[in-house]
Each structure stands twice: as structure tokens, then as C-alpha cells.
Amino acid sequence: MLPRNFTEEQNMFRDAYRKFLATEIVPHMESWREAGIVDREAFRKAGEQGFLMVWPDERYGGMGDEDFRFEQIIIEETNYARCGDWFNTLHSRLVGPYLTRFGNEEQCDRYLSKCVSGEYILAVAMTEPDAGSDLAGMRTSAVEQDDHWVLNGSKTFISNGINADLVVVAAKTDPENNPHHMTLFLVERGMEGFERGRNLKKMGLKAQDTAELFFNDVKVPRANVLGEPGKGFVYLMMGLAEERLLGAAGYLASAQLSWDLTADYVKQRKAFGKPVAAFQNTQFKMAEMRTELDIAQVYVDQCVAAFNAGCFTAVDAAEAKLYTSELQVKVAELGVQLHGGHGYMDEYPISRQYTDAKISTIYAGSSEIMKLIIGRDCLGDDYVPFNTRNF
Amino acid sequence: MLPRNFTEEQNMFRDAYRKFLATEIVPHMESWREAGIVDREAFRKAGEQGFLMVWPDERYGGMGDEDFRFEQIIIEETNYARCGDWFNTLHSRLVGPYLTRFGNEEQCDRYLSKCVSGEYILAVAMTEPDAGSDLAGMRTSAVEQDDHWVLNGSKTFISNGINADLVVVAAKTDPENNPHHMTLFLVERGMEGFERGRNLKKMGLKAQDTAELFFNDVKVPRANVLGEPGKGFVYLMMGLAEERLLGAAGYLASAQLSWDLTADYVKQRKAFGKPVAAFQNTQFKMAEMRTELDIAQVYVDQCVAAFNAGCFTAVDAAEAKLYTSELQVKVAELGVQLHGGHGYMDEYPISRQYTDAKISTIYAGSSEIMKLIIGRDCLGDDYVPFNTRNF
Amino acid sequence: MLPRNFTEEQNMFRDAYRKFLATEIVPHMESWREAGIVDREAFRKAGEQGFLMVWPDERYGGMGDEDFRFEQIIIEETNYARCGDWFNTLHSRLVGPYLTRFGNEEQCDRYLSKCVSGEYILAVAMTEPDAGSDLAGMRTSAVEQDDHWVLNGSKTFISNGINADLVVVAAKTDPENNPHHMTLFLVERGMEGFERGRNLKKMGLKAQDTAELFFNDVKVPRANVLGEPGKGFVYLMMGLAEERLLGAAGYLASAQLSWDLTADYVKQRKAFGKPVAAFQNTQFKMAEMRTELDIAQVYVDQCVAAFNAGCFTAVDAAEAKLYTSELQVKVAELGVQLHGGHGYMDEYPISRQYTDAKISTIYAGSSEIMKLIIGRDCLGDDYVPFNTRNF
Amino acid sequence: MLPRNFTEEQNMFRDAYRKFLATEIVPHMESWREAGIVDREAFRKAGEQGFLMVWPDERYGGMGDEDFRFEQIIIEETNYARCGDWFNTLHSRLVGPYLTRFGNEEQCDRYLSKCVSGEYILAVAMTEPDAGSDLAGMRTSAVEQDDHWVLNGSKTFISNGINADLVVVAAKTDPENNPHHMTLFLVERGMEGFERGRNLKKMGLKAQDTAELFFNDVKVPRANVLGEPGKGFVYLMMGLAEERLLGAAGYLASAQLSWDLTADYVKQRKAFGKPVAAFQNTQFKMAEMRTELDIAQVYVDQCVAAFNAGCFTAVDAAEAKLYTSELQVKVAELGVQLHGGHGYMDEYPISRQYTDAKISTIYAGSSEIMKLIIGRDCLGDDYVPFNTRNF
């Protein structure tokens, strides 16, 4: 594969984080899967050792280094170590930045250190039973009243839904006139009327808690409005490119792991007197996936570079998300197949790689939504054909 | 779709069996999934009402009708009712016929009525930790001694492994000289030295018990040798066409269900103000699958007719198995995708359809083994090209 | 493969037709490809020997046997003999039946014998430069005037366009009020104002002439209106199921040939000291295609039986067309690939199989249009789910 | 898409070369296609204006700039301008470097200026009727005799075979003992016993001449041996990574053009009252291809950078070749499909894009050979799994 590009410091960071995972996280994953939820301690431990949130300013306890490659390292190593369903990145880099991006200083001061330390766990709640891809269909709404807002509605499929201490909740604030007039609220554990529903049973991502949330006349103080009222929808869209890049890095890392697990397996497994790796079908199928993985890795790495350079677009992100998530599913499927009956057993990691993978093409914008975004862009009027471009 | 072809009696049988399932099986499936094993009562109930084994002679309690379409109806309805992981067909038509096909009358008399009534549950044990596709790699072996054989070894991935009362066990009986010299033994629950291992945790087929079996100096009486010693491998091969046809009928029925569940879902689920069924992508993808399903159904039905007519070959069976199992996976995957986040939740049947499906391309001869069989046949020297045939 | 079902008479017919092709058609194909058009003699020769149109009544010179299997034999053998671009079926069974289906007796008497004898060659002209899939977009129109209609407009992509003596032309006859108000006209060679354009150069189907047709104030006598004025669109739709079945039989036969050509080739071609057929990739890919071919053949044969039995629907036909045409392309592509460099050379038949194939997914209703038809049907309200059907 | 990276000088070079193509090459392509061969003038014109060979030292008339991006620009623009079948790159960067890489100074002096000026046209002849993928199967051989070698044998599928003035010919020079003992000879037009066979008719690449070459007792002077005798096979392998990168850049550029042609078409073509671009199927399929193209472009660009940096491997090249050539075929196929009937007509460029594309997965090492290379590498023992790497 083509050479990758990390700084010496980043390589050391990778090493250290890998050790952290091996010691503090890996040994617990299976029991957390059993429990359907990660122990809050995991966040605290990571926070303590400086591995939870890297990007925030030092005064909040972070390293203050915004280079996306640190996050990429965290994502990659978490996945290689089979801790993907810890879902730490959702906390750290998906929800966390809402505070700095849209919040005011007071809000950052109030919450950010606690997030960096792992005392507070974050979640973001957009989806509702009847509104997923199409957020404008949401029913949760809030009305202003005195010095607070009154929030009503329910959310579902919320990652970290049970563990979360602080939830960014999207609600309509002018539902009659404008379905896109939304506001983001910082809802805290313990606010009256904020209840959690079931921790949903699901096909994979077993350690991650995915829950329903209910809001019954929750009084949210004005100070807990994130950014300007009415701009919620725009805010949600603004973070998407970055969020999908996080996703892409993770899906790809998971796919890499599936490939590696399978390569290991077919090299040692024998049938008809040969390693399964010796059959041409095995070699060709693995080679096809190896090719796609290597190409995708270069793409994701260049996306990260473009992100760092400030020239990463929503369409680039959609392509990265689409390609890597579909690849994750394909590699996992090949992996199970080449494991034979063992691929179907919980005790073989490839089995969970397979059930974990299938959500990647659905959440954070489904493959269909990615194609909508890309198709609209590239069949639009301002698309410049290659054959007339001067690069 | 093209008209199907069942007799009036068969249609009535379908109706009655469907009702039986709805009353006696469906309500328990979820708790059996929870338990990882089907209650033995299920077999007994089915036996009582004449739905367990249809083909055996009336003196054993069957209907004595060998028309495969009865079995097809059982398989289809079991799958449509989402009871596929009951795995009754393994008992009834996959293992059961070993008795009549290779066993002697005494053995039939001894066991068959109990199988028809559901008192005895059947299993077949070929696979071992180190030998799956390649049975010649098995290590379990038996030596003749006095009036019995002494059986040693272990098996794994045995369906109904925990529930089984009578297990057809394949063992090598001349391992030094001929790896294909095998003998089939009828091993009964309670024989000394016959132990069961864990009920394996697996991705899907949750209600079905899949287990390890151990044989330590098990004394198997001569009367429990099935057919002639040394012919076991040939016997195993002889049933394969029929077994794969059973499989194919089931995979296809499961695929049909996945499609139906998805069609229902997309018709009622709304996004962006329309049913998901109204998006062209949904329509086209569903139409592609509908096409493959309709074509596969005609093929399977014609296979059944050919089987009834005695002209169904191992290669036909391999094609049926290959195509339907791959289709089952594809339809389930599309189904999950079109269900969005709900597709990932246990409470939505499509989620289990997906995890159930993935074993179909692996067991009973993996897709790779099917391709080996077909490829060898059609690139062999006696293949007659279409363009020179006179049909 | 499963047994096929032809009568003794049909097998003899197949034999005789095969001999006819070998003698009268095959030797000329290459020069007709060079010329871009089939010699009219081909039709006459076939007519003479009773191989052109089988279904018409004996008084018109046919055999009067409507069993579709005769046509299927013609289509299959024509394709196996690599004479597919003769396009005789378009004449015989696609356009011919318009006369009996919608025409009156006088018209049949006037034309049918000449069509059966091959004196007259037929074509049908619907498509226009700006209207293909969507016929309602056509601009050709006709107005009634005295005892005739005046036809104006142009058509394109008309098969047999140069050779045709009699063309069924679709024109709008109430364009202002109803874009679907069309009438079919029988336009004869030599009518004033009827001109042919270029014989279009195309990727494949080299021997078939595909041309533009121009109509400038062509006076079409009333006696040449086919059926009732205004019903043209309905008429066009009525023949579609049959036409697509013709298509499907041919696409599949072509795919069978591609597979056979490739099997022959890989068995004799050597690389790295082995026949190319010995590599597992070759075997697996060929096995996948063999499977799809065998399954498709059973489907098409059952479609033919259903057609004969009068229970073949437009949706069945769409599925047959979609599946077989896509398969034709896939098999041809694999064939070229496995031929290596030779697959790219005109002198190797697989090369033309490839370029011929690609039109099949486009004309006679593109794959997209097939999916529209199927999708609309199976996501519609009257679709009965499998899991509730009683067959 | 992510930003690309060219110097200002390179952008100007692109502009100038594009103008050159538009003036001197594009207007003739169609007649060269008709003739099956490019006019030798094309090379001379390019040579004159400094666009034929950029990399050779200034004393040979080149620019002496080895940055691969100049070649990439040439390849891209040639393809965007639909002049791919001029095949100038084979001359310039595929065969040309054999002289500097393996030849001695005298040979460079003798030939290189003439190659740069376009006076001499180059070809390389490895393939034989019975040896393509497996070069060790070749039969052409040479024996040393006095001051020359006597060359006997024949080659086929040689690009520029008719036009070539100087052909690098591979021959066995110790056929009995070692099938890989080969020597490369510089065979010139006019040497006695060197004859050309037919200009082969082929599916696409119509303007490029592909021919058979015959060698009957050709006396090749010692001074025309390239490098050391016996090292020919190694030499052929040494250029492969670079050659496949050339290929990849071209296949991808052709794929980009196919996509652009199709995007243009679907935006203006109407059906059912809408642009074809407005159907979701069109958008989704185009978006899938757009995604793969953008990702592949980043990969190829990074391969070029790695090549420039000296760290580009044979496996990287195999992946690039495999992925881009398969993509070229896929995009062209989608393009034809979305063009409807027009896609099948010679006058629509997409039609030739399709027939041109299919050779890319075959020559310069077929997709199967690429998978062999990659599979062997990544299932070999020194593969380092991602999940243990420290990048």
C-alpha cells in the first residue's frame, strides 16, 4: 500500500493509545456487550489519561491540537482493537464540537472540562420514530416561556442514550410555519420531565446503548440554548462533513480489521489438504477487497488532509461515507463466508464484525441519502466536466 | 408470477399446517430464541397432529405420500411464519430418510414411529472442528470389537445437537488406508461416553440448538450400524441432492418473506412526504429482487417436479442451493437497508431475517463447494454444449 | 440441467431448421455484416422452405400451429448458429401478428401470404429521435383527409428499415388533446413521400439494417389503417408480453452460446501449463453463469408454457426480458474476459457476442422500463404477499 | 472532488497540449479509425511541437523533466479528447524508456532523438498466439551466430505493429534449459526476414494498428541486443509498475470522459416530460460511479506522487490497474445504458468508449493476473496486518 503520513508525535500517540485500549477497554468489551452498555468508567479512564478528547483547548484539559489525524488514530485503533461499540468518538468529536462550534463561552466553561475528563457523557438526539432521514418530519417542539423553553416530544435510536449526561436535542421552534426552523437544546440528566426509554436490542454494536428519550414539558433554561434559536437545522448540517469523515475513518478501520481477521484465518484453516488461502477463489476475492481497502485508505487519508487544510466539502464527505460503509459490509460478508461455519459463531470476532457493519450504511445518513447528495451535486448545473477542466 | 402447481389436497394441507404453526409454534418462537433452544414439545405437538413427518409409511404413522410438495409446503409455511429456526425439516426429511434409505427394517421399526410422533428428535453429525467442507479430514473413528463398535472423536456445529435423541454419526473406519472409508452409526441419547458440549452462541437461528458432541469410547452395538460398514461417505453423498433441495426451498421461502416484510414496510414508512416505496431507487431495487425471486421460485418448483419424477441431479441441486441461498442473503440485506434504523432492531423481523440468512451460503455445502460441483460438471468432457444439443 | 419439454415433431423441426441455417444463412452472415444488411434472399429462402412464419394459417402458407415452442426453436437455433442479426423473428412473430391481431381479413389476404413467403419484409416504426421509452412524446402525426390519411414525421432506429416493404407506423392522430391517441398505419414501399434515411452504423448487430424513415405528406389509404383509429397505443401495448418473450428467448439463447463458446475456449487454451478451464476462478465464474443460465432457461420455458396456456402476464414478460437481457450482457462480458486478447478480435465470435449483447438491455423496453413495470406492480396495492397466499 | 496538485508549468503544458490535440489530432481520428491505423504524421507533428516524449534529456530533444505528472497530463488530455486510440503513450513512455533503462549510450544516441522527433515509431513484442499472460510459454527464440543473433518466431497483438520502425522483441535464448532466459532485441523496419502480418480487426481501439509480426531467420546485430542477454524476462518485469501506472491513468481518464459524456446526455435528454437526469435511478447510478471515479482519481494521483518519490511498488500498480480498468468498463456500460438506443450508435462517442474499454481489463496484465499478484502478496507471510501496524 502507499505510504501513510503521520508525524512522529502522532505515532507515539498511537502506541500509547493502543496500550491504553489493551489495558483498560479490551478486557471489558465482552461483558459490556453482554450488558448492552459500556461502563461509564471507560470514559473516565480515557479522560484521565488524555485519550478522550484531544482537540479542546488546554484550559479545558485537551491537547489543543486540531489536527484531525489524532482523531483518526483514535478511531482506527479503537476499531482495530474491536472496541468500536464503545462509541467514544460520538462523544468526543461528533457531539463535543457542538459546544465550541455553536455554544458560547459560558457554555463551554460549564461543560467542556467535564466532557474532556469523561465525567459527562454526550449524546445528540435528532431522530424520532417517524423522522430519520428526513429531519423536517420531526415532531419534538419547544416553545419559549418566561426565561426558559418548554420541550415536548420523543427521540429514538439515540446512541449513548442511557449513559448520556448531556444531550443536544433538536426541536422545532416554529413548526406551523417552517418545518426547518429548529433549535438545539442542551438537555441535562435530571431535568424534570426528561425520561429514558428502553435500551433497544439490536443486531450488533452490542456494547453501545441505543435508547429512546422522552421529553414531557421539560423546562430548558435559556442558557441551555445552543447558538441562535431557529438555526438548529443549519447547525446540524454544518457538522455533517466532519461527522461523516469520522464515520468513514471508522468504517474503513473496521473493514481493515475484518480483512485482517479473515486473512489470518484462511492462512491457518485447512481444507482438502491445503490452507483455504491457497484456493484461487480465496486469493482473488481477498485481493479484490485488499484493492478496495488500499484505495479507500488513500482516499480517507487525503480527505483528512483536505479537512485539515480547510478544503473538505460535504460532497467529498458523502463519497467517503458511502464508499467506506458499503466496503465495510462487503468485507465483513466475505470474511464470514471464508470463515465457514465458524464465521457464524459469536466467539469468532468476524461474526460481530458482520452484524456491527450493517448499520454503517444506514445511520449518519444512509447510502441512499449519500447518493442523493452526490447525485444532486454532480448532475447539477455547476458541475464542471473533467474534459473541460484545467486543474 | 407464473402459476404454481399444487393439488387441492396439498392446498388444504397448507392451510391446516399454517393454522397449526400460528397456534402451536409462532407464539413460542421468541422465548425459544431467548433460550437458544426449541422446546421438545414442539416436535411432539407437530407429531400428534400429523405435521412432523409426512412421507413415512402409514404403519409408522406417516401419510405415506412421497410427493415432495408436501415437504415443500411445510418448509415454505414454516419460513413464512418466521419459524425457520425451529429446524423441523432437519429432523423430518433430512435425517429421517437415512433410516429408510440405508437402514434395515428392524431399525425402521425400532425408531421411525418415534420420529414421526416427535418422541425422538434426530440429528446428523458429520462436521468436526477441523473438517467441514472436506469430510475426508474428519478424525472421529470407530473400530469393531466383539459385537459392537467403539466410537471415539468429537463433532461440532450439530443442529439439534442438544435436543437430539438419535444421532447419525459419521466416523472413519479405515483411517489409515482410506480417508473415505466411513461408517454411519446410530448413536442414542444415554449411550455411555456420549456427551454434549456447549450450545454454541451464534449470529442467528437463535432458537435452533447447535452443539458440540463428544464420543469417548462409546460402545455402539452392531445393530446400530446404518447400512453397510465402509459405505458411509457414499451414503452421505447420496442424500445430498434431496437435502439441498430442502435447503433451497427454505432459503427461497425465507427470501420471499424478507421481500414481503420489506414491501409492507416501505409502503407504510414515510420520508420526505412520500412512502419510501415511492422512491425510484426503492422500486427498482425491489423489482430486481422480485424478478430473481419469481424466477427462482419457478426453478425450485420445477426441481421439485423433477425430483418427484426421479430425474433430479446433484448438479441441479447445487445450482438450486447456490442461487437461493445467495438470494436469501441479498434480499435480507436490501430489506434491512430499506428499513433504515428499524432494520437493525431485534423487534423488527427483518433484522433476524438478515442474521439468519448468512448461514445458508455456508452450511449444507458452502457456495464455494457448490461452484466446485457445478464447475467440474460443466467444464468436464461430457458437457454437451447447447448449440449442438437436440433437446 | 432440468429436462426440457418439446414434442417429437418439434425436435424434428429443430433439426431441419438447423440444417437450413447451416446451408442457407450461416455462410452469408459475415458478408451481410460487412454490407450492414441482410440479403432479401434470406427471407425468401426461409419462406420457401417453410421456416419463415410458422404460426399463420395454412391458407397463408403457414403451418397454422400456434404453439410458441416452434418460434422458440427458431429463435434458439438462429442464435446458436450466430445468425441473430438476421432478425427474422422481428418480421415473423413480432410484426407479423399485428396483421392478424388488429388487421381485418382483407388486409391479411392482401399481405400475409407475401410475408410468409418472404416476398414482403416487415418492420414496425414507433421510435423517433426524441421519443423512445416514452412513446407519448412522438411527433409523427396523421390527419384524415378524403379517403386517406396524410402522414408526416420521421422515425429512427427502425430494424429492417432499409429492407422493409411494409411498415407498421405509429402516429398521433389527436396530438393536441391526447398524446396517447395514436393510430397504426400500414405504409408500403413506394408510397409517395416515404423515404429512407441512412442505414445507421452501430456497435453490433452488424447484419441488421437499422434506419431512419421519413414521411412527408404520405397519403395512406383508409384501407391501410390497422384496426381502429385512435387505438394505436393500446395495440402497441397489447403485443408487448409476447414480444418480450420473443426477446427473452433470444437473449437467453445468445447467452447460452456465449457460455458455450467460452467453455470450449477455456478448455483448449493453455496458460502456465494448464488449461484456463483448470483455474478455480474460471470454474467458479463459469459455474455462476451456468447456474443463472439453467435457472433462466427453466423460467423462459415455463413462460412459454404459460403463454401457450393463456396465462402469461405483462409483468412475467418484463421479468423474463429484464433477467435474460442482463444475463446476456454478463455472460458475454465474462466470455470476452476469459478469451483474453482473442476476445477482442472480430474473428473470435465472442467478440461480436459482446457487442451484440449490449442492445438487449435497451431496446424493446429498457431494463429501467422493465423495473418500472415490475416495481409498480409489486409495490402496488393488490400485490398479495407470499406469506399470506394460498397457492 | 478533492483538490489535485499540478504545478503552474504543468497547467500551462496541459493547455498547450490540449490545443495541439484539438488542432492536429482530433480532426483526423475518425478517418484513422476508418483506416484502422494512425497516420505516421501524427507522431511527427507531436514530436515537432515537443509533445511526443517529454522525459528524455534535452540533448535528445526532450524536456528532461522526469516528473510523471507531465505524462499523466498527456494521457488524460489524450483521453478526454477521445484520441486514446492514437496510442502515443505506448511509444513515448512505455517502450521509449526501454532504451534508457536497459540500452547503452550508443543505442540511445542511435535511436532516441528519432523517437522524440516522431521519425521512428516504437513497439514492444512479447505476446504470441500461444503465450500471453504466461510469457514463459513463448516460442520465439534466438541463437547467437558470429556477430549477430538469428531470430525466429512470430508475435501477435502488437500495438503499433504496422507503424513501428523499431520493435523491442522478446525471445528465448536458452529455451531448452530455462523458459525464463530471454533476451530483448531491437528489431528495425527493413531487417531481412522481418515481416508484418495482418492489421487485426478488433472490437475497439479502431485507430490503433494491432498486428502480427513474423521473424524468419532475422539477423539481429549484436549492437541491437538491449541490455544483457538472458535478462529479458527480468527487464520486462522491471517496467511493469510504471507501465501499469500509465495504463491506470489512461483507463481512469477514459472513465471520466464516459461519465462526463453521459452526464451531459442525461441532462439534456428528455423522457416522460423530464430530463433523464431527473430520475432517481439515473442520479443514484451516476452518483455511485462519480464516487468511484473521485476515489480512484485520488488514488492514481497519489500513485503518481509515490512514483515520483520512488516508493511505488508492483502491488500498488496492480491495484491501480485492476481498479481503474474495471471501473472504465463499468462506467462505459452505464453510459451506454443511459444513452438508450443512441448509446449503440457509432456516432455517439459513448458507443466507442464502451468497445474501447473492454480491452483494458485484458491487456497489460489481465484482471486475473492482477489479482494473482495482489493475492500472493497480501496472503503471503510478510504481510503486516493493519491491526498490528504502526504507520
Ligand SMILES: Cc1cc2nc3c(=O)[nH]c(=O)nc-3n(C[C@H](O)[C@H](O)[C@H](O)COP(=O)(O)OP(=O)(O)OC[C@H]3O[C@@H](n4cnc5c(N)ncnc54)[C@H](O)[C@@H]3O)c2cc1C
Ligand atoms: C444503532 C443506531 C444508532 C443511532 N444513533 C443515533 C443518534 O445518536 N442520534 C440520532 O439522532 N439518530 C441516531 N440514529 C438514527 C439514524 O440516524 C437513522 O436511523 C437514520 O438516519 C435513518 O433514518 P430512519 O431509520 O428513520 O430511516 P428512514 O428515513 O425511514 O429511511 C428508510 C429507508 O428509506 C430510504 N430513503 C429515505 N429517503 C429516501 C429518498 N429520498 N430516496 C430514496 N430512499 C430514501 C433510506 O435510505 C432507508 O433505506 C441511530 C440509529 C441506529 C440504528
Ligand SMILES: Cc1cc2nc3c(=O)[nH]c(=O)nc-3n(C[C@H](O)[C@H](O)[C@H](O)COP(=O)(O)OP(=O)(O)OC[C@H]3O[C@@H](n4cnc5c(N)ncnc54)[C@H](O)[C@@H]3O)c2cc1C
Ligand atoms: C448453524 C449451523 C448448523 C450446522 N448443522 C450441522 C449439522 O447438523 N451437522 C453437521 O454435520 N454439520 C453442521 N454444520 C456444519 C456445516 O455443514 C459446515 O460449517 C460447513 O460444511 C462448512 O464447513 P466448515 O465450517 O468447516 O468450513 P471450511 O470447510 O473450513 O471452509 C472455510 C471456507 O473455505 C471454503 N472452501 C473450502 N474448500 C474450498 C475449495 N476447495 N475451494 C474454495 N474454497 C473452499 C469454504 O467455502 C469456506 O468459505 C452446521 C453449521 C452451522 C454454522
Ligand SMILES: Cc1cc2nc3c(=O)[nH]c(=O)nc-3n(C[C@H](O)[C@H](O)[C@H](O)COP(=O)(O)OP(=O)(O)OC[C@H]3O[C@@H](n4cnc5c(N)ncnc54)[C@H](O)[C@@H]3O)c2cc1C
Ligand atoms: C438496434 C436497434 C433496433 C431498434 N429497432 C426498433 C424498431 O424496429 N422499431 C422501433 O420502433 N424502435 C426500435 N428501436 C428503438 C428502441 O426501442 C429504443 O431505443 C428504446 O425504446 C429506448 O428508447 P430511447 O433510445 O429513446 O431511449 P430513452 O427513452 O431516451 O432512454 C434513455 C435512458 O433513460 C432511461 N429512462 C427512460 N425513462 C425512464 C424512467 N421513467 N425512469 C428511469 N429511467 C428511464 C432509459 O432506460 C435509458 O437508459 C431500436 C433501437 C436499436 C438501438
Ligand SMILES: Cc1cc2nc3c(=O)[nH]c(=O)nc-3n(C[C@H](O)[C@H](O)[C@H](O)COP(=O)(O)OP(=O)(O)OC[C@H]3O[C@@H](n4cnc5c(N)ncnc54)[C@H](O)[C@@H]3O)c2cc1C
Ligand atoms: C488491442 C491489444 C493490444 C495489445 N498490444 C500488445 C503489445 O503491444 N505487445 C504485446 O506484447 N502484447 C500486446 N497485447 C497482448 C496482451 O498483452 C495479451 O492479450 C494479454 O496479456 C493476455 O494474454 P492472452 O491474450 O494470451 O490471454 P491468456 O493468457 O490466454 O488468458 C486467457 C484468460 O485466462 C486468464 N488467466 C490466465 N492465467 C490465469 C491464472 N493463472 N489464473 C486465472 N486466470 C488466468 C486470463 O486472465 C484470461 O482471462 C495486446 C492485446 C490486445 C488485444
